[in-house]
Every structure is written in structure tokens, then in C-alpha cells.
Amino acid sequence: MKKIEAIVRHFKLEDVKNALSEQGIAGMTITEVRGFGRQKGHTETYRGTEYAVDFVPKVKIEVAVDHERSQLVIDTIIKAAQTGQIGDGKIFVSDLSETIRIRTGEVGNEAL
Amino acid sequence: MKKIEAIVRHFKLEDVKNALSEQGIAGMTITEVRGFGRQKGHTETYRGTEYAVDFVPKVKIEVAVDHERSQLVIDTIIKAAQTGQIGDGKIFVSDLSETIRIRTGEVGNEAL
Amino acid sequence: MKKIEAIVRHFKLEDVKNALSEQGIAGMTITEVRGFGRQKGHTETYRGTEYAVDFVPKVKIEVAVDHERSQLVIDTIIKAAQTGQIGDGKIFVSDLSETIRIRTGEVGNEAL
Amino acid sequence: MLEFSLRGYSFAVLFAASVVCPTVVIAQQAPPQKIETESAEVSGTELAEEPDQELSDRQIAESAALAGHNAWMLTSTALVLFMTAPGLAMFYGGLVRSKNVLSVLMQCVFLMGLMTVLWALYGYSFAFGGDGPYFGNGEYLFMQNVQRTWDDAAGAAITPLFGEYPAQIPTLTHMLFQGMFFIITPALICGAFAERMKFNAMALFSILWGTFVYCPLCHWVWDGGILTFGGDHSIAGGALDFAGGTVVHISSGISALVCAIVIGRRRGFGHEDMRPHNLTYTVIGAGMLWVGWFGFNAGSELASDELTSSAFAVTHFSAAAGVLGWVIYEWLTSGKPSVLGAASGAVAGLVCITPAAGFVQPMPALAMGAIAGVMCAFACGTIKRKFGYDDSLDAFGVHGVGGTLGAILTGVFATRACWDIADGSKLGVIDGGGIKVLIGQIVATAVTWVFSIVATFILLKVVAALTGGLRVSEEGEIRGLDDFDHSEEGYIIH
């Protein structure tokens, strides 16, 4: 199984969620995060005082899927989350050695 | 070493923490997350307007443990977090290639 | 590629970020978390009532880097985040099987 | 292009006006015009500043009366502003999503600025000048005949007074008190289009609505116009409206409904999570509205006398019964008493008693509050769902429905035992006065409904044409108005 973590723009969350649902992806977990990347370093002025907004609010979507569907998930996310502007975010993929559903104790793909 | 990530119900956090402590698990990290799974799709009505509560608040517990105790941790979490109702959550297990304690620079199992 | 997750003290975030930037690390993602470790178990008294502050607020920094620079990142974080007091935090390192930049679809080291 | 030019520039005119006007007025100042509609005279207190002059008992009593009535009226004036901000700002602010909270607060505070300037320049004059049937006149433009003036003959400053001797207050006080109503009424409408209307469209709409809907209505009902009770030009005898059932609540509630329909639903309405982001604000705001409403209703007696206390009491009772009405209705129908219901019920009760405050007794007030609580709960729940309009914060459901109920029930419960307004003849149905008053109430309500619907519809079309559309872009709606319109965030933790 794979864990796919995508850091995306807030206002794309709804679209990504819907796109994944359409592809039959039944579950995901969302976390509020703050990102720092190329989109960094812009300064704003508030009442005459400058400050650097180093961190921009982003949302992290975590999806655990079986091996086969991981590419589908990645493509779906890219399609739904892309605006083409700096700051669209990243997708990180890693391996999961095990997955368990707490309610039933089921393991592996069944647990997804 | 293994990283065990468990998504559980809020009100089970205290129980899970206590159960792990009893098993001698010395450390963990907690994050507020929002989950989407089978428990999704329920609609509520507020002042006459319906809305879907797609995301339900959950809490993510991350525990890094040595290989041997990973099953113990998994079992302990399942036991403490289970209610048998949809929405109990998931456990994801992955490998850690290294662990370091920042204070001392210790690495590996010592760092846990 | 490696994913380096560091749990550090809040007030060290600015220093860690600056230190990493100086080393040319272009991106990272930050999450608010609560930690439980050796630093646990201290009790406070509020208006005569004792309570245990089990969880202390921490901040998690996630950095994806190519293999070569992972040690540099780890060392940089340790140097910037260390105070020598209990509760300095941990660094967890794991493998990433893929990284994608959503904006462009670039993959691998290019995407970082 | 047009939108752009409208952005700030339309306001720059006002801004300039406020700098230019003083000169104009000062130039005119020399001969203080005789005010005919109000009895203006040198006030005792001013004379008192000449210590050598002997004061008669009557002069002391007169200045004491003015002191007492003015104390209450200025307090009431402050309370009514308190209703808009912090009161309504918190009540409404808590009901939207966190990404739009500042936009709602901005509407309240910005309208406090904007409407006040309009009121000072011409609003008070258009609403309360002269006694023609349809519209005010220029009598009070730029605060002439309202402000104090120097009288060379008397060698003293003189002050126009308002009210029937001996319960008089400075006309300035009357102007201020009424000016606070001019602020809160358009602010109430904002509840209907919250979370999607453009800031500049909202501002322009408020200017037009205040000028062409509020000012006439106010004149009709409270200054001898076509809906004034027992007035010369009255239709069907006119309406009893103690503190603004028609003028404030029906007008704003009905206009709100029109706005909600014309502007359309929020993106995601009916399936996305749009629950109030901070119900604690909503409850706290409701508490503030309740407190401020004492100024609104009991202040509408325009004096501190026995009827003031009566109006205060029925206001309080109706609010209380509104809480119970809404909560119990909800408890019985949906199984749980909600905190939002309690807060909304209080407001519903307050709205309903507003036209009746000077005319009904305490026990009928309990009934009115309870009825309003139940009916508004029903309107905000069942009716809104059934018709599918998106009245975001239930401005229609509470103010439109509660105001209409209040106007009609006033015809039922009004009694000369509270205010002997018709020279000793009985008033409402239960008082034994027959259905004459009730019919007047229904007619006035209908006139207000029709006028509000038509006028608001036209004004929205005008505003849409001038500002290039009433709504923010889809992106703006998703990002939230705080960021989109104001580049600010409500809450930042650091």
C-alpha cells in the first residue's frame, strides 16, 4: 500500500475531494498546515509596517491506497489541484507496511 | 523502527494515551485532523438549510517505536480506541530509516 | 528522496527555518502538533485545582530532500533547535518513493 | 472600468462635501431661521449660565425636566448605536464562516460611518422635514434648524427643542436618536446577502436604499405622512408603530428577501458546511441586542416618563417569551434545544414587540413574544427550506416575519391603557376598539411590503448596472470576502 500526501491550496480542497470521490476513493485525512517554498518571501505592509509572509496556509491531504490505484490518485489530485501558479503544492508518496481498520481489526487492502 | 500513525476519535485520545503509557510507550505526537471515510455524507440541518458534514474531526496519534514493540502498540491502540461504530479510524504503519533525539543527538532506538 | 520530520519547540521554528534557508533548502511544511514524551507529567495549579499538562504544544517541520542532502538537513535542524533541555524534540527520517510538483507535474528531485 | 471608477471615487464626493459644507452653513448662519414646526426657545439652563440672573421656580423645573428626559434619550441613543456595533456585528459575525467574518463586521462599522454622514447632510431633513404626505423637505439640510445658533438679540446661544411641553428635548437629540435607526436598518439587510455581495455594491445599495426607501417610509409613518396614525394624509387611518415595526423591521426584512433572491444562493448552499463559525459571538451579540433594544423601544417614547417604563417592560417580556417559544418549539420538533435557537428567539421576540411597545400590556407582550419565537423558528426552518432561497443569516425569517407579526398583533392587543393616543377612544380588538386599528395595521404592512419589494428590486438592478454585478467572483467567494475584498484575516494564531 502507498501513502500519498498532497499539500494543496485551501480553496482546492473541495475540488480534490470531489474528484477523488468520483474515482471511488473512499477515505482521506486532512490537516491544516503552513507551507514554505518558492511562494515564500513576499512582503506585506500593515499600517506602515512591513512583514514577510514566510508561511502560507495550505492543506495536507493524506490518502492511503493500494499499489494499483496510487497513480490514479496522483493524477486525479494533480488535475484537480493545479492552477499553474507558483504555490500549487507537492505530492509525496511513500510505502505503508501495514494498514489496519480499528473498528474491525481488518488489515491490508481490506482496511482501506 | 516503525512509525505508527493512528487516526482515532477525539474522545478516545485520553484512553489511548493512558493505555500506551501503561505499556511503557514513552512518547507520541498528536495532530488535529479532519477525516473523510465511510462515516462521511451525513447531512445536518441548520436553521432550515441542509449541509453535508463531509469531514469529521479526528485526532492523529503518531508513535515511533522499535520493530519489536510495533505490534504491541497496534494492539493496544485498537483495544483502547475501538467502539465498533463506523468511524473508529485507521492505523497506518511505515518504516523509519532513522530517528534522532535533538537534545542529545542520540540516534536509533536510543532516541525513542 | 527522504522525508525528514522534526518535532521542535515553537520558539525555535524561526531559527530552524532560517538555518535551512541558508543551506539552500527551498521548501518545507509546518504543522501544529502536541507532544507527549519525557517532558510530560508536569502538574500545574489553577485556582486551587491541580491538573497535568500531558501534552505540550510543539511544531512539526517536514522537509523532503534528495538523499545527499538529508544528513545536512538533519545536522542543521539539530544545531538550530537544540537547547539541551528535555523536550527539544525528535527527528524522524523515512523514504519517499516519489515526489511530484503539482504545478508542473515534474517528478523526483526536480520537484523539490 | 466603471466598477473601478466607482470604487472609491463615489465616496470621495461625500468626503469632499463634508469638508465644503461647513463653509456653506457658516455663511448662512447669521439670521437664525424661525422654526415653525417645533417650539424652539431659549432654554433655561443656558440662562442659568448668567449667575447674576434670578431663576424662577418654573425655569428650574423646566431645565430639570429637560435634564431628565435628555439623560434618558441620550442613553437610549447610545444604546441603539451599541446595537449595531458591537451588538449586530457580533450576532451576524458569528453566523458566517470564518473566512467572511470581517466582511460582516465591516458592513456594520462602515455603515455607521456612511449612513451617519448621509443623515447629517440630508437624511434627517428628508425623513423629518415638513409634514407633506410623501417626502420630507429641506428644512434640516446640513443640520440647519437642528444645531444651536447664536442669537444676537438675546446675546445667547439658542437651541431648537422637540416634543410637547414640558417633556422636551433638544432637536439635536431627536436627530441623533433617529439617526441610529438609519444605521441599523440597512445593516440588518446585510444578513441576507452576507458572504457573497461585493463591498462597493453593498455600499452603493445602502446609500440608495437609505435615501429612497428608509427616508420616505420614516416620513410616512412618523412625520405626518401617509401612514401616520390619525394623520391628515393617512391611508386607512394610518398605523400604530411605536418603535419601527414597519419602518425598520418590515422594510429591512422584506428588502432582505428580495436581495437574497436577486443575488442568488451562496456557492455550495444546501450541501457544503456553512454552519456559524462562532456561536459564542452570536449569543453574546444577542445579549447585547437585547440590552440595546431597551434604548430602541423605550427610547421611542422620546421622553423618560411612565410610558417609557411600560415600553421597557413589554420589550423585556417579549424577548424572554421569544427565547422560550423558539427553544421549546425546537425541543419538541427536533429533540434538542439549541443555543442558536435561544439567541434567535430573543431577537424574534424583540422584533415583534417593536411596533407594539407603547401600546400593549405585559401579558399580551408575553403572548406576542412566544408567538414570534415559534413562527420565526418555523419561517427560518420549514419555510426557507421549502422555497429554497438563501437568506444567509435569516434577516427575512426574523425581521420580515417577526415585524409583520408584530404590526398585525399590535392591531389586536393595543390598548388606550398604555397610550391614550386617540383621545380616549379604544384601540385594538381586545381593548374593544373593533377592527379599525387592525385594518390600519394590515394596510400599512401591505404598503410597506409592496414598496420595499418594488423599490429594492429596482435599486438592486441600478446598483448591478453601476458596479458591474452584485456578487464577488467565484474565486472571491471561495477564498472568502475577508481576503478578497479587504486583504485581511479574522483570526491568526502566532
Added chain:
Amino acid sequence: MLEFSLRGYSFAVLFAASVVCPTVVIAQQAPPQKIETESAEVSGTELAEEPDQELSDRQIAESAALAGHNAWMLTSTALVLFMTAPGLAMFYGGLVRSKNVLSVLMQCVFLMGLMTVLWALYGYSFAFGGDGPYFGNGEYLFMQNVQRTWDDAAGAAITPLFGEYPAQIPTLTHMLFQGMFFIITPALICGAFAERMKFNAMALFSILWGTFVYCPLCHWVWDGGILTFGGDHSIAGGALDFAGGTVVHISSGISALVCAIVIGRRRGFGHEDMRPHNLTYTVIGAGMLWVGWFGFNAGSELASDELTSSAFAVTHFSAAAGVLGWVIYEWLTSGKPSVLGAASGAVAGLVCITPAAGFVQPMPALAMGAIAGVMCAFACGTIKRKFGYDDSLDAFGVHGVGGTLGAILTGVFATRACWDIADGSKLGVIDGGGIKVLIGQIVATAVTWVFSIVATFILLKVVAALTGGLRVSEEGEIRGLDDFDHSEEGYIIH
């Protein structure tokens, strides 16, 4: 089953009552009963509405006096409601965990509804009707003899008045002012059982407590009952209680302690993190309570005269000294001055001065505030820890302890220089009046303690039996009352 039936239905009765009563009262309305205990008369202002009638100097002066006193009293009334919501709602709301914040706000707002309706129907009558030793009578049921009535003979509406000539206010105003006390007193008790009591049990308890504890106590102290100072039926000469030391603070504080003990500690008490979730609310609420308390204490003069200013001043000074007392005590004992301590100290000082407000001078007020600040800090810290009861928001620690201190210190510091209540004879110990007044204070305090303990204990047992237990389930307590009792959330970020 029983709990279920009690859920909403017990309120439905009230609800129905409020609809039925008007008719009843209206039917009775014809001959306005002669009110004997108060001097009711046709008021000058009303007559003034007949413009042809010539007014005497005295009539103008009388209506001016009413205007001034009524202005202050209505303002005070609004201020006391302001204390409950937003004041107490924010103060208490900030102290609980975020999952219970709405439940606390609900208690405040719902009680504003519930207690007001009870007060209108019978509460005022039971508290202030007649002058028997133990309980009021039916004189004011359903607002008879309080509301305005039509007098056929005079051909005018007449209004019952309250107070000694010429400092009179409408009885309606007195009823309203006192009604606000009837709201806040049970709301104060809620601090003791916050975060665990069931909503329906809280509501039923408040009805019973208001009826069987508050009304009698109020009658005893302020309407000629067994604790009235210098009254006919007084025990040990009765008590000086200017604004509610015994009636409001001791009664609620002691009852709170009983509630905390009977209901038991919160799950996790003593080890889980139960720190206040929003101390900013608590501080803001404390500021509001301070402001509102001016109405509470200075309003208790029931007129706007010299003593009103004196009561206002000592209230302000005691609050200020309370802040310093608590903060310095804490600074010295625990090394840091806390913000919660400053807020709590202000409230402690305010509670302590309440019974004394009309009787003590400014310098003693500073002393009383400082003592209260230190002693309440000690009570909320050391004493609570020692005995282990869980008085969640320190309703006992502040109101019980501060109220008791205040009652006793009033016996020490009261002086005829403030209020010559005893025909020129000296009052407190320091005034040179001996220990007579002090003993009266101690006896009244003891009576109030015993009565509150016994009555509250019995009422809790009754409520527990009728509602199937006072506490929410363990799951409810873990999930939080907002979700469990009301299906709502305080804060949602989106």
C-alpha cells in the same frame, strides 16, 4: 420516560400560560384596584398630553423628578441585564473548556427568558407583594397593580408609582430592576455545576430555586420580612443589605457549594487539563460585570440622588482594591500576577461591597475590596484544594465567601453619614453604633446560609428524581455538553 416527558413539556405549560394569561387579565381589567402599599396616582406627564390644560410649577417639577429618577433606574435596569449577558456569559464562558462553552452561554440566555417569564407571572408578586413576614402575596400576579390601567373617571391612563415622594418611579420600573436580579442570581449558581449538569435539570432547578429560595429571601430582606432592617417582623433587628449581599450573593454562593458537592466532581478533576479555554472572554466579561455593577449597586438606591453617587463610588473603589488585593496576594505567594486573578479580584471586590454600597464611605470601601480580593483568592486556592470539592468556576469561592465577608463588614463600616437609615442613630462598629448592627448582619448571614443549604439540598433531590439524575452521561461529559445537549459547536474554522 419521565425524563423524556419533562424535556420540553414542562415548559410547554409556561408557554401556554403566557398565551392564556392576557385574556384572563384583560377580563379582570375593568376596575383598577386601589393599591394601598404604594402611593399610586395620576402622573403629571400624562396630563401634559392634554395641551390645553395649564400645568402648575409643582406638576412640572414632579414630572421632571420622575424623568430624572426613571432615566437612571431604566439605565440601571439595562446595566443589570447587561451583567448576565454579555457580562457573566463571557466571564463564565471563558472559564470552561471549549467543548462546553455554548452550554454556559445557553444557561445565561435561557435563564434570561425563563426567569423573566416567571417574574412576570408570579415572581414579583411573591417577592414584593404585601408585607407579611415570610412570603409575598398575590397583589402583583400577572402584573396587576404594576401595569398602567385606564381610569374611566379621570379619562386617562394611570400608572402605579413606587417610592417616597418626590423621588418616585413607576412600579413598572421597580419591577423591571428587581427582575434583573431574579435572572442573574440563578445564573451565578451555574458556575458551580458547569460542564456536567443536564440542561433540563438545570432549567427545572432554576424554576424551583427562584420560586422557593429567591422569592422568600428577597421578601425577607427587602419587603418587610424577617430580615428587613428595622422591620416589624425582624430577627435581631434585621440586616443592612443595600444591593443584595444576602439576597443575591450569599444565597447563590452557598447554593452553589451545595450543588457542587451533591453533583460531584467533573470527570478527570484534579489531573486533566481543565484550564479556562478563553481567558480573553473572562477578562472582557469581568470588565462588563464591573460596568454593569454600577447599575446593580447604585441602582439599588432606586433613585438618582446624592446617595446614588456615593454607592457608585464605593462600588468602583472596592472593585479596584479587589484587583490589587488578589493580584498582589498571588504575586507574593506564587511569584506571578495572573490575568485571571485580576479579573477575579475585581468581581470579589464587587461582591463584597454589594450589601454595603449605600452604607459605607470610600476609604472603608478600599479596605473591603482589598480584604475580599485576598480572602477570595485564598478560598479559591487553598480552601478548595483542601476540601476537594469541584466548584467549577468558583461560584462559592467568590460569591459565597465575598458575600459573607461583605455582609459582616457592613456591620463594621456602616455609617449614618452615608444613609441615615435609623433616624439619626449611629450604625456600624466604627461609626460608634456598637455591635448591634454587626450582630444583625451575622444573624442574617447565618439564616441565609442555613436556608440556602437546606432548601438547595432538598430541591436538588427533587430535581434528580424528576429528571432521572442531575448529571449528563459519562459519554456526554467527554464529548462536551455543547454537542451532547445542544448538537452545536462553539467554534468552527472554515
Added chain:
Amino acid sequence: MLEFSLRGYSFAVLFAASVVCPTVVIAQQAPPQKIETESAEVSGTELAEEPDQELSDRQIAESAALAGHNAWMLTSTALVLFMTAPGLAMFYGGLVRSKNVLSVLMQCVFLMGLMTVLWALYGYSFAFGGDGPYFGNGEYLFMQNVQRTWDDAAGAAITPLFGEYPAQIPTLTHMLFQGMFFIITPALICGAFAERMKFNAMALFSILWGTFVYCPLCHWVWDGGILTFGGDHSIAGGALDFAGGTVVHISSGISALVCAIVIGRRRGFGHEDMRPHNLTYTVIGAGMLWVGWFGFNAGSELASDELTSSAFAVTHFSAAAGVLGWVIYEWLTSGKPSVLGAASGAVAGLVCITPAAGFVQPMPALAMGAIAGVMCAFACGTIKRKFGYDDSLDAFGVHGVGGTLGAILTGVFATRACWDIADGSKLGVIDGGGIKVLIGQIVATAVTWVFSIVATFILLKVVAALTGGLRVSEEGEIRGLDDFDHSEEGYIIH
């Protein structure tokens, strides 16, 4: 060591004093001193408590006058306290980072305690005692000659009165009203050094600043000192300052600038994100300030008469024009109207009208507000950036700049049509009075600037020496003052 000993102990002295003083004063109480500067007399109302005594028409009228004026002044007093907390506490609290929010609230609440105690002990006496040119005297120490006293000859309690017959109020009321100014003025300064000054240093500075800057200034302007308009000792004829342009706003604003410069910038200033953590608080606080300011300005008439209404009106108009001024300036220069701008503009307008409130007409008030809105926006934006000082919450940019503008514009717009303060002669430039008054205003402003700069600089050095430095440690600044100084957290979600 020294810092340590100063921590709580310096306050312990005050604390002890407040316990000891009563005895002192009570010992002195016997012969009530004849008060010469105010006409003190037995008040009618008190006599009325003897029901057998026949009251004359005049006595009733006099007590009615006192009732009315006192009602308004006590309300105003409550409103001014309301400005500090919750008003300023929310306004300022929302502007800092979340880790410092409690420290700001603490400053407000703690100063409410501290400054009040100082005012009671000696502040009122130093500010308003006697009529020497530079400093008050001991006339009112420990509230002597302010509080009520027992008069053995009359067999009644007597009350010193304040004001010109017949518009009199108890001296107690005057003391209370002015005492609220003594609280808010140092609280305003806290805006300049927010997020970095040590709590004990702040407390000590406030004591010294209140005593050595506020009391003298207040005496100079309002009690016959060197800046009193038309006073015996006046420099350049003295200044028109109706409600505290010099005394409150210039003094606090200029002192704030000195503090900001001496204490230095916050760590990270100019690059770290220091945006307001909760703009909703700031907007709500601004609404509260607006409402409270009616008490501040219209209360400064010290009576409820025609001029009170005029002052109320211009206050409201200037605030409104301030909103428009700031928002439109920002809209034109930066492309978006900000919510913070609207809130700040209201405050700027209110500050600017403060000295002018009793002297200018409505239309000039609109101009003054609009000018203040634009100029303060410019000061907080362009000027602050250019010079690089860190006035954290723009105490100088709003109060210093707005106050200075207001003082000068008062010289331009003041007219005898509002207040005939100079026996019928014309006042400001536009009134036709020439530049005499304008010069007096400029001189008074300059004196206040110089005095505030020099005195604040010296006091800061003294405080730094006594407390071991004005700033918290670097670690404290990073962790936040809430944790560091008070071991508390503003918001906890659980």
C-alpha cells in the same frame, strides 16, 4: 534583586495604605470642613426622607434637576469605564499577536484597579484641589470634602455639590467621572510598548506618569492652572479643551512615542509577521469605544442640557467622517478598503473631536473627522515607516496626531453658538474671533508636547533603573508575555 523586591512589594504599600486609611479618615471625620470652592449644601432629596416635612416647589425642582443631571453623569461615568474594558481591551487586544493578548488585557484591567486606588487616595486632590497655577492641593486627599458627611447641627447627612446652580451634581460624581479619565489615559500609552515591556515596569511607570504628568496637566487645563481658558494664570489665554484633547490624547500620544523610541522595536520588527491576531476583537472594541465616547465627550458638559446634545452630535459625526476618511484614503492609495482602517478611522475621528466637542457645529465636525481619518492613516502608514519607530498599536499615530489636529482645529472652528464661554465674544477663526483662540490652542499644544516628552523620558529612565530594565528578556519576547509574565494562555481548545 532590586527588581525582585519591587515585584509585588511596591504594591503592598498601597495595599496596606488602603486598609489603614479608613481609620485615619474616620478619625478626622468629626467636623465637616467648609468647602469653599464648591457650593455644598443640604440636598433637598435627603430632607425629603422626612415625610412630615413640607417641600417647596423649588426644593422639588432642585432635587429633580440633580436627579436628571446626575443620571446622565453617572451613565457617562459608566460609559467611560466601559471604554477601557471591554472597549480598549478588545481594541488593543486584537491588534497584538495571540501570545501577547492577555498581557494587553491585563494592562487594562490592572490599571483599572491601580489608577482608581491612586485617584481615591490622592489623584483627585492633586488634579482638582485648589486653584494654584501648577499643582492641586490636599483638599480632597482620601476623599475628604468629596464624600458625604454627617452634620450634627442639621441632623442629616450632607453632600458636597459641584457645578453652577441649578445644574449641580454631587462632587462624588465629578470625582468618579474624572477618575475614569485617569484610568484610560495611561492605558492608551500601553499601545506603544505592547508586546515587550515588563509588567512591573509598566505598573511603576503608570503610577509615576499618572502622578507627575496626568495630575498636573489636568490641573493646568481644567482647574484654573496655566492652560485654563481665560484663567487667572493662563499662558496665551489658555486652551479650549472640552473633553481632553491635550489632557488625555496629546499627553498619552506623545508619551507613547517617547516610550516606543526609548524601549526600542520589537524583535523581528519589519520582517516577521506581526499582524493583528484577532481583527474581530479590534472592530468590536472600536464599536465599544465609539459608544463609550459619548460618555467621554457629552459627559464632559458635566450636566444634561442642550450643549450635551450638541457635544454628542459632533462626536458621532466626527467618528463617522473618520471612518470614511481613513477608508477612502486607503481605498484610493492601496486599492482596498480595510476593516482595520474603518475601525482606526472611527477612533481617529473621535480623538480629533474630543477637545472641540463643546465648541464646534455639526458640519465642521464632519470636516474634522474626515481630516483626522486621512491624516492619521498617513501618520500610521507613511510617517511611521519613514522614521522606523515601532509604535506597536499606533498610540502616537492616532492619539498623538489626532489629538494635536483636534486641538488646533478647535481654534479654527470653535463658535460661541455652541458654548458662549467668553461672555459673548466670538471664538475661533471661522466664528470671526480672529486668531487669538487659535494661538492659545497652539501654545497649549506645544506646552503639552514638551512637558510630555521631557517628563516621560525622565520617568522611563527612573523606572528602568528601579526595575532593572524596561523590556522582558529575549526569550520572554519570543515565548510571549502571556506565558512569560503571567503563566497563562489566551486560547486553549479542548
